[in-house]
Amino acid sequence: DQQVKQNSPSLSVQEGRISILNCDYTNSMFDYFLWYKKYPAEGPTFLISISSIKDKNEDGRFTVFLNKSAKHLSLHIVPSQPGDSAVYFCAAMFNTDKLIFGTGTRLQVFP
Amino acid sequence: DTGVSQDPRHKITKRGQNVTFRCDPISEHNRLYWYRQTLGQGPEFLTYFQNEAQLEKSRLLSDRFSAERPKGSFSTLEIQRTEQGDSAMYLCASSFDRWGLAGGPTDTQYFGPGTRLTVL
Numbered sequence: 001d002q003q004v005k006q007n008s009p010s011l012s013v014q015e016g017r018i019s020i021l022n023c024d025y026t027n028s029m030f031d032y033f034l035w036y037k038k039y040p041a042e043g044p045t046f047l048i049s050i051s052s053i054k055d056k057n058e059d060g061r062f063t064v065f066l067n068k069s070a071k072h073l074s075l076h077i078v079p080s081q082p083g084d085s086a087v088y089f090c091a092a093m094f095n096t097d098k099l100i101f102g103t104g105t106r107l108q109v110f111p
Numbered sequence: 112d113t114g115v116s117q118d119p120r121h122k123i124t125k126r127g128q129n130v131t132f133r134c135d136p137i138s139e140h141n142r143l144y145w146y147r148q149t150l151g152q153g154p155e156f157l158t159y160f161q162n163e164a165q166l167e168k169s170r171l172l173s174d175r176f177s178a179e180r181p182k183g184s185f186s187t188l189e190i191q192r193t194e195q196g197d198s199a200m201y202l203c204a205s206s207f208d209r210w211g212l213a214g215g216p217t218d219t220q221y222f223g224p225g226t227r228l229t230v231l
Contacts, residue, residue, distance in 0.1 A: 004153075044154065098144065
């Protein structure tokens with residue numbers, strides 16, 4: 001069973017506009033959520049995280065929103081840049097801190 | 112420290128052979144994790160260590176897989192009698208458990224570049 005879901009396999013956004021990547025989860029026990037970015041042939045790179053006691057966390061161009069009642073989180077990137085083109089993974093964890101990943105969304109930012 | 116390193120970066124082997132991968136975590140990190148990623152999927156948890164103790168193993172880790180972290184520093188992941196289904200990217204991550212609680216929360220996990228295994 002897929003506990004963390006990223007239903008959009010790809011997203012294409014124009015440079016300078018906002019990119020919104022979505023993630024849904026099913027396990028209400030998750031208490032910490034993270035976003036990672038991955039380039040081909042590299043390991044995932046940590047971007048931003050949020051605790052379940054918060055509903056928003058911001059770091060520069062990246063903002064993560066958490067809606068616990070809907071079991072939904074989103075990553076906003078604004079403004080989007082060509083260097084943001086990568087695969088973005090949503091991940092969740094609880095208790096033992098092993099990460100449960102979604103299947104990823106490929107973001108392409110075009111000029 | 113430049114981050115988590117993994118060796119080799121690529122490994123091609125024939126079915127039935129044994130392979131071993133190495134991971135060197137960030138030096139002050141006491142937690143070390145192994146994940147596996149197949150095409151079109153996100154990384155899947157395999158196992159993790161707190162110092163030298165292996166605390167949890169996924170059911171994905173069959174008897175052909177074994178992981179060690181003998182001195183609480185680097186770790187090795189060995190796959191015996193490889194099968195074509197073992198072809199994947201094997202990722203290592205590390206983090207710092209500031210509370211020293213087995214199974215407790217830690218800081219962010221940082222990943223290495225991965226070892227891509229191809230079994231022919």
